[in-house]
Amino acid sequence: MHEESHPKGEAEVSLEAGAWRFMLPGSSWPAWEPGSRHFVEIPALAGAGSLVVDRQTFFHAAPSWVRQSFEISGEIRQPRPWHWRPSPAGNRSFFQGFLESLGLGSKGPWQGIYLHNTGPAAFLSRPRLRWRGGQVEVQAEVDGPEETQIRVLCDGKEVAGPKPWTPKWIRFPFPEPEPWSPNRPSLSYWTVQLWLGDRISDQWQVQLPHRRFEIRGERFFLNGRPQLLQGLLHWGDYPKLSGPDPEPADLRRELRQMKKRGFNLLKICLWLPSTRFLQVCDQEGMLVWIEYPLWNRPLSDPRMRTGFQQMVLHDRQHPCVVLRTLSCENDHIQEALARQILEDIAALSPGTVANTQSAWLGSPGSQRFHDEHPYLHCGQWPWYLKRLETSLSLRRLKPILLGETMVADSVQDGLSPRIAGKVRRRQAQQLRAKFPAAGYVICGARDLPDCPLGVQDRRGRWKEDVQAWAWQTQLAAGKGRAPRPMKGSSWIRTNSEEQDLKGRESIKPKGPDKEDWEILSRWPWSESEPPGSPLSGSRRRPFLLLAERQRGSWRCPEHLFWSPVPYFHPDCQDPDLLAVLQEELFFGLLKGRVLQPHPQFKVLIGVHDLHDAGAGAGGEGANRGAPLPMVQAARVGGSLVVVSALQSESDLSRWFHRRLLALVEAMAGTLPQAELFTPVPSIFLDGPWKLQPQQKGWPATEFFCGSPAETGGRNLLQGFAEIHGRFRLPDSWAGPTWLRAEAVGDGWELWLDDHLVHRHGNLHQTWDAGRDLPAQVDLTRWLHPGREQRWKFRVKDHRGAGVLIGPLYLCADKPQNCVLY
Incomplete structure (x- = not known):
């Protein structure tokens, strides 16, 4: 008889005369014969609690993932009401697990409460079996009279006994069982019995684990x-x-x-x-x-x-x-x-x-x-x-x-x-x-x-x-292989337009009815206009802004993309474009960044970030919220503007943007009018930076901020490292100085001229959270215009995405107030 055949809710399971278990029915205590022993068993318990019989507390149990057994022999002789009383102290255990921290932990005696009735001899723990060197060995912790004997059955047939019980290993010859494996899960079920005279006093069913x-x-x-x-x-x-x-x-x-x-x-x-x-x-x-x-x-x-x-x-x-x-x-x-x-x-x-x-x-x-x-x-x-x-x-x-x-x-x-x-x-x-x-x-x-x-x-x-x-x-089976990256040609052939795929000029739509698009990476404001003025209304040419980590471009923070749940605006109805997006948005088109949202821009393509943000009941996506933009568009100062955080250098990405601009022209009348202001003064600290890994064998390198794809892997490391650089704030700089630091590492410290000025993330604790949270640090008191200063980051990278990806820049106002760098 297997323990699996004892489902919770079954009233009684008879094993043999003199040994039985059943789940307590939740109403009253059963009666039993004189001379027997009785144990309350709790297979697992979340949170402490007590067994109360007729208003009397019989024992208190601590939280446990494993079986606890409490003998109550002789204390309860007649049927009496009982109940389980949870302790208000909750789950105070070393081993609370993960779900408990989310409020999803187990509740009370979640595998039930059982009454185990035995004769005078009883097992105090589960017997242990093993096969070794042509013998099966049995060991058990037993409490009973000296005349207690032990018998062992395999699949219902006696293979050893009766033998006097001993706390040492009991051995008997037995052929080697077939080893267990996923393809042939060979199992044998063993019953270990305690006998007194001609009656079974207690027994336990176990498996013989045989595999290596x-x-x-x-x-x-x-x-x-x-x-x-x-x-x-x-x-x-x-x-x-x-x-x-x-x-x-x-x-x-x-x-x-x-x-x-x-x-x-x-x-x-x-x-x-x-x-x-x-x-x-x-x-x-x-x-x-x-x-x-x-x-x-x-x-x-x-x-x-x-x-x-x-x-x-x-x-x-x-x-x-x-x-x-x-x-x-x-x-x-x-x-x-x-x-x-x-x-x-x-x-x-x-x-x-x-x-x-x-x-x-x-x-x-x-x-x-x-x-x-x-x-x-x-x-x-x-x-x-x-x-x-x-x-x-x-x-x-x-x-x-x-x-x-x-x-x-x-x-x-x-x-x-x-x-x-x-x-x-x-x-x-x-x-x-x-x-x-x-x-x-x-x-x-x-x-x-x-x-x-x-x-x-x-x-x-x-x-x-x-x-x-x-x-x-x-x-x-060893037959799978890595897929080849899509080159884009299969999609491009669905387009009847001229297929010029070399250079940024190939992004522009072709034909006499197309507007003259300009491809930019910096916002085309006039430096003569004071900060805070809107984009000059004299610009009428439409342009595509490819967001980059540089002064004047659209802010494009790195994103984890743990939630590849896409958003496509209903106006994006080009079938070929949608087909490419569905297949390649998180692959061949992915740059690893999203756009800083602007309330007046229409999001054409985006991603829903559902990780730790709530996905609605049953994970149905009811609470998605606003998508994070990857492509957005509006009219600014009379110009048609599209901003993209997607790849722009491959054949596939050039075809995609070319098709996208043609679609945007067709929907230009539905785009909102947006007001945009020139960014506050800023200085990018791209490098060069010198990386000195602390782990032996990793080489020191020099690199500029960027993803490993942009740096050629020079900012990859394992564990801890120091990153050094020297920078001078211009003599003309005046006013406050804020540092915006994005994707520096899983945890990091910033030192300026040997002074610790900021800590970010959990540098010495379980779990790392620094990479996901950009830091904004007021460095006004630490930085001095006109003087070269030593910068040092002490970083760790366990997650494997690289360090100092950035952007890392100084600006004269809190960066969250701006959409442009």
């Missing part, structure tokens, strides 16, 4: 065969349940759909599954990586060691569990304690692999395999792979497994799930082309309330069908 997962060089091996890992990250969010314990039939369907889409690994991210959850993974052949629920707190308290031991004792009997990590993205690891815990895991669960944590290269802790968490868009991804190649060349040869990656938010709009799927496909194929043995874990299995990043929505509905994931099954 190990590392050889740069590969993982399962039972001696190389294993490519293609995983899916699961936070355990089941909104309709009190905890992550779905019914076995529901979980079975979910796992089978994952396997059909090419996934062979489920990463349990910062929670601990129930026994029946892991049993279904065993039966379905799904490999499991358990990341224990230590989140956003140091691994430093010696009492944590006992907690980790208990969690390993909970999951070690499941052959599906092959990988473990103690924490996630944790900068505070006590190395000696972490080593002790890893040694405990090796002793308790041989044939598995464990790391201190899942984070980034260079993060603290003992790592048997290399791990990274790159959340990047497709323009950054090839440069990240270049950076990863350099980082790995400086380290010992180990497998590389990206523990969280390939994030792409999407909603049920008929388009964004397909784009998100293409993002994941391209990144996975490019990774495997560069590193054939690399594994990855896609983030994530289901949407969260404010992040629709799942391959399923919160209700468990798949966003793409099985056929859309055929590329991943091919990749697992």
